[in-house]
Amino acid sequence: MGAADGANGFSKPLQVGCVGISHRTADVAVRERFAVGDPVLGETAAGVKELEGLCGAVVISTCNRVEYYFAASDAAQAVEQIRQRLGVGVEPGFYAHAGRESVAHLMRVVSGMDSMVPGETEILGQVKKAYQSAVEAGAANREVHVLFQKAFAVAKEVRSQTNITRGPVSVGGVAVDLAEKIFGKLAHCKVMILGAGETAEQTGRALVSRGVRSIFVSNRTHDRAVELANSMGGAALHFDEWQNWAHDVDIIVGSTAAPHAVVLREPMEKLMGQRPARPLFIIDLAVPRDVEASVNELEGVYVYDIDALQQIAERSLTFRRAELVQCEAIIERCAREVAEKLGEEKAESGWEKVESGKRKAETDERNRAERDSLPQVARKGAPEGAGNVETDEGNAETGERKLSVRE
Amino acid sequence: MFPVPMERWPLILSTLFFLVSFGWTMFALGAGKYRPSRLNLVVISAGFAAQTWFLYLRGEMLGRCPLTNLFEVLIFLSWSMVLFYLVIGPAYRLTLLGAFTAPFATIFQMVALIAPLDAAPVVGASRPNPWLELHAAVSVMAYGAFALACVAGLMFLVQERQLKSHRFNAVFYHLPPITELATAIKSLLFAGMALLSVGLGAGFVVGSPGKKILWGIGVWVLYGLILLMRQKLSARRVALMAVTAFTVTLASLWGINQLPGGPN
DSSP: OOOOOTTTTOOSOOEEEEEEEETTTSOHHHHHHHOOOGGGHHHHHHHHHTSTTEEEEEEEEOSSEEEEEEEESOHHHHHHHHHHHHTOSSOTTOEEEETHHHHHHHHHHHTTTTSSSTTOSHHHHHHHHHHHHHHHTTOOOHHHHHHHHHHHHHHHHHHHHSOTTOSOOSHHHHHHHHHHHHHSSOTTOEEEEESOSHHHHHHHHHHHHTTOOEEEEEESSHHHHHHHHHHHTOEEEEGGGHHHHGGGOSEEEEOOOOSSOSBOHHHHHHHHHHOTTSOEEEEEOOSSOSBOGGGGGSTTEEEEEHHHHHHHHHHHHHHHHHTHHHHHHHHHHHHHHHHHHTTHHHHOOHHHHHHHHHHHHHHHHHHHHHHHTHHHHHHHHSOSSSOOSSOGGGOOTTOOOOOOOOO | OOOOOGGGHHHHHHHHHHHHHHHHHHHHHHTTOOOOOHHHHHHHHHHHHHHHHHHHHHHHHHTSOSOSSHHHHHHHHHHHHHHHHHHHHHHTTOHHHHHHHHHHHHHHHHHHHHSSOOOOOOTTOOOOOHHHHHHHHHHHHHHHHHHHHHHHHHHHHHHHHHHHHTOOOTTGGGSOOHHHHHHHHHHHHHHHHHHHHHHHHHHHHHSSOOHHHHHHHHHHHHHHHHHHHGGGSOHHHHHHHHHHHHHHHHHHHHHHHTSSSOOO
16 A cells, blocks of 8 residues: 655556657657666656656666656546656557556566566666665655665566576577586686687677686788787787697687688597596687588587577577567566555555556567567577677667567 | 485485486576576585485495495495585586586486395494495595596587587587586596596505506596596597596496496
């Protein structure tokens, strides 16, 4: 039951709701017009709270969504107030939720269910930051606290009770995960990067982010190898020297522009003969491939080319999307509990009853559409190189627009 | 229905614990619901406690270390294996090792319970030479370490095969990294070798080596060769040898116990 807010003079239960746009409903060109910078998130929320009828607000702004969450005496009126403030009349792409639906929506957002790549975890940190900014700016009231704290708890439950985060969904993520499946902690692994292109750099950085401390870069253009090695805290090698150093590395990333294989079976067989008990993981990102296919047959050598990595990423994505149904069941249960705690069930207005029915149909449609479009989505979600490493909430360009919006 | 002797109930209870652990893990993996949790460790610990209880009761009844026939050897072997799991599993964060250990413990104990192996233990006989008891107990504990190395070896082979073929099933995501498994296998082989060395040493103190001690020396040489060659072999081959060596040892255990003179 929402408490009366003396400052605002309300005596009836407060309602929670949200207004916003996301990658599902609006192009990046629209989203960027409404984006709110991190430094002013709290200030913006405080400004929204001052609108007539509002008692609390949080503003979330990421590459893929801009959403205003609020607690107010009248949700419909609050939605109109926020729209007016944003200068949005009949702007396509904006949606509004109130009561239980807004609770469920926030839970889906923080759980990564509403993200471009289901189960991505970056959004949770972004929402926590937005909430913290609102708290520090004095824009959060009791209802907002309950709403967000519960949403964070539900996000944790969804991730621990389902497989929504299972498996990497980008080429770089797959490569790093496989490295950990072979070596465990990567801190003691030595990495050699052949080629100094963008994909090699991204994969190298992904490995460094997971603890790799020793990197060699070898490239036909030595200056570029030096530049890349310096940027990652590694060492550069002349391209004709890499085989002399390969016996002491654990991971080789192949990404040269060579028209033929540069990692051949015979020298690798000799190399493995010198270190039979030490596995070697080869990530071949090049097309044409840098590694002779038969190298994978050698004992202790694990070769993954770009196709293999992409297939694993696609399978993970398919798996995660299949988990959405189970996640939705948790969200429904928890949203009902939170709505009851907030008194939303008792205070549900006619507006909400009509709208919640519409949104239920939209959610069902969205889930169905996602299941139907799995292969296409997976292909679009997978980058050409090793670019994305689990930061898909920030990748707006590959977004799909399937969800019909209210407006 | 034939009556079940009282001292067998802890053993039956222990077997049920291991069966539940194994069954639940397999079901959870198949249904995609498996989550690493302490529950499996708790269930296996309960099974271990029941095993210990059984061995204590048996020891009290016999007035000596319960290693007088193949039935007791199998239970003691199962107990040793679970003991090593409880020591090494949490240390290496090998949560799924429990799921692989449980079926072995279940099989050992079910064979012991069902097969007619419990040949009339001599109750109240004079206590044997303590060196002989030490030899038997420590040797069987060594086989427990080798058994767990075999289990870890199987896990390694499953994981390695999937990494090579690029095809992953539900188990893949819960198996530990192959490098950690390889380390665990070697640690268990070293632990087993150390215990077996102590066991054989105690056996030599008893007197001139009999056929069973010679068999123990054979096992010692077999595992010693694996450990000597470990640097020259791939981790997969070491895992394969850990599995093969234990299979051979287990198969010959039955044969050696048919020799006159009891399992000691």
